[in-house]
Amino acid sequence: MQYMLLIYEDERIYGPDRESPAARERRAQHIAYSRELGPTRLAGSGLKDSTATTTIRTAAGKQTIHDGPFAESREQLGGYYLIDAPDLDAAIAIAKKVPLAQNGAVEIRPLLVPG
Amino acid sequence: MTGAALDLVFREASGRIVAALASRFHDLDLAEDSFADACARALEAWSHEGPPRDAAAWLYRTAYRSAIDMLRRRRTEQRFAPELQRAAIEEQNMPDEWTPIPDERLRLIFVCCHPAVAPDARAALTLRLVCGLSTREIARAFLLTEPTLAQRLIRAKRKIAEAGVSFEVPGPEAWPERLDAVLSTIEIAYGRAHEDAAGSGPHFNYAAEMLEVTRVLAELLPREAQTAAIAAIVRFAEARRPARVDAHGMMVPLADQDPAAWVESLIVEARGYLERAISLQPRSPRVLQAGIHAAWCARQTLADPPPWSEILALYDQLLTVRDDAIVRLNRAVALAQVRGVDAALAQIASLAYESLADFLPYHAVRADLLCRAARRDEARLAYDAALALVTTSAERLWLERQRAALTE
Numbered sequence: 001m002q003y004m005l006l007i008y009e010d011e012r013i014y015g016p017d018r019e020s021p022a023a024r025e026r027r028a029q030h031i032a033y034s035r036e037l038g039p040t041r042l043a044g045s046g047l048k049d050s051t052a053t054t055t056i057r058t059a060a061g062k063q064t065i066h067d068g069p070f071a072e073s074r075e076q077l078g079g080y081y082l083i084d085a086p087d088l089d090a091a092i093a094i095a096k097k098v099p100l101a102q103n104g105a106v107e108i109r110p111l112l113v114p115g
Numbered sequence: 116m117t118g119a120a121l122d123l124v125f126r127e128a129s130g131r132i133v134a135a136l137a138s139r140f141h142d143l144d145l146a147e148d149s150f151a152d153a154c155a156r157a158l159e160a161w162s163h164e165g166p167p168r169d170a171a172a173w174l175y176r177t178a179y180r181s182a183i184d185m186l187r188r189r190r191t192e193q194r195f196a197p198e199l200q201r202a203a204i205e206e207q208n209m210p211d212e213w214t215p216i217p218d219e220r221l222r223l224i225f226v227c228c229h230p231a232v233a234p235d236a237r238a239a240l241t242l243r244l245v246c247g248l249s250t251r252e253i254a255r256a257f258l259l260t261e262p263t264l265a266q267r268l269i270r271a272k273r274k275i276a277e278a279g280v281s282f283e284v285p286g287p288e289a290w291p292e293r294l295d296a297v298l299s300t301i302e303i304a305y306g307r308a309h310e311d312a313a314g315s316g317p318h319f320n321y322a323a324e325m326l327e328v329t330r331v332l333a334e335l336l337p338r339e340a341q342t343a344a345i346a347a348i349v350r351f352a353e354a355r356r357p358a359r360v361d362a363h364g365m366m367v368p369l370a371d372q373d374p375a376a377w378v379e380s381l382i383v384e385a386r387g388y389l390e391r392a393i394s395l396q397p398r399s400p401r402v403l404q405a406g407i408h409a410a411w412c413a414r415q416t417l418a419d420p421p422p423w424s425e426i427l428a429l430y431d432q433l434l435t436v437r438d439d440a441i442v443r444l445n446r447a448v449a450l451a452q453v454r455g456v457d458a459a460l461a462q463i464a465s466l467a468y469e470s471l472a473d474f475l476p477y478h479a480v481r482a483d484l485l486c487r488a489a490r491r492d493e494a495r496l497a498y499d500a501a502l503a504l505v506t507t508s509a510e511r512l513w514l515e516r517q518r519a520a521l522t523e
Contacts, residue, residue, distance in 0.1 A: 087279045088231055088278045089283075089289065090281075092231075108278075110279055
């Protein structure tokens with residue numbers, strides 16, 4: 001099965017341009033983690049700061065464009081992996097190793113179309 | 116054969132058959148639906164000659180065939196090629212007259228109690244699929260309406276199917292997490308049954324099912340101290356059930372229960388499980404808790420003094436491995452008997468009140484201690500707080516009597 005791993009962290013710890021020491025250290029960890037995953041990793045990337053987000057909202061069929069993310073919260077979506085795993089337990093084992101700050105979350109979402 | 120007798124045959128066979136079908140087809144709905152279909156066919160087929168000698172094997176074969184038919188039907192409805200392939204493969208494995216039903220209940224328990232399943236659905240799903248309880252029975256046990264419970268089961272089954280929960284028993288590396296989810300599910304489920312001291316309520320059958328689930332779990336995982344300990348705890352507690360309520364339906368506190376009324380055979384079984392647990396892991400919290408039950412159940416007659424010192428020593432040990440408010444509260448009861456009421460009240464005063472404000476035993480224990488310390492006004496308030504939370508009539512009657520005795 002294919003699973004999306006969505007990474008949520010408080011992005012303030014990395015600084016707005018993602019060039020803080022914390023951000024560099026995390027980036028190095030993600031590179032090492034991706035190498036370790038090998039072919040299990042189908043895709044993945046970090047995302048720019050949530051201040052760079054634009055949201056198109058649709059209400060009653062009418063579209064409006066907004067600055068900022070869809071949901072405001074203390075943790076923001078900051079990156080993702082697309083992985084191939086035999087079952088949820090395998091996906092959980094992989095997701096547990098995603099480099100993360102002291103506080104944060106990784107959401108595991110199965111893809112609608114089985115890969 | 117009467118309808119009730121047939122229901123019993125179906126229920127006894129259901130856990131094992133649904134588990135075998137679920138692990139064969141990796142599909143909980145398919146397993147449940149095909150078993151229900153087999154029962155419907157059995158009602159018809161057995162109406163004249165009665166059930167065949169091995170009714171369970173008949174039900175298993177029939178349900179298996181029905182599952183393959185259902186897979187085929189899905190294919191024609193949705194033009195879903197993989198389903199047809201699966202049906203063809205499964206057909207080659209079709210059980211015959213001599214195939215024993217594989218025991219896959221452990222697998223199914225691990226699926227139902229997967230940490231990815233909502234905690235409030237795990238126990239219900241286990242009781243439904245592994246124990247064969249009806250949605251109505253489970254709804255009554257959990258004090259929910261039937262539609263609410265049914266919704267919860269549907270959501271949990273959908274989650275299991277769509278998230279790709281594995282039907283494998285997890286490897287040892289995942290056990291601390293996974294086994295604990297299973298055991299705490301059983302504790303929650305049993306807690307519901309145990310609250311009902313009179314045993315006359317909807318929980319009655321359900322306590323019997325907990326005896327069965329814990330037996331199966333201890334049998335399937337014989338090297339785990341935790342599974343043996345939980346099997347012992349459920350048996351010790353169930354052994355005391357006949358003495359927990361008096362002739363007027365009022366709760367009898369443990370120290371006032373007549374040991375002669377306890378069920379000796381369950382105590383013997385419980386001791387066997389406890390010995391196994393102690394030999395494997397003597398100092399784990401659940402094993403120590405089982406030891407506390409054992410100390411009580413060793414009492415022979417009401418004339419023997421209650422084993423308070425031993426109980427306190429066991430709680431002291433338990434505190435070193437599991438220090439939380441509930442353990443401290445229970446320890447305070449023994450502390451009051453051994454070192455006096457004031458020591459116990461001081462212990463309780465140090466607990467964080469906010470986390471215990473809605474916890475009935477906290478108010479009940481505190482009320483009793485205040486009463487014995489002759490702090491009547493405070494005791495009365497504590498009884499009021501307890502009475503506001505009580506849900507069973509046996510305990511309500513007891514608390515009301517204690518409160519009334521204060522004003523005499």
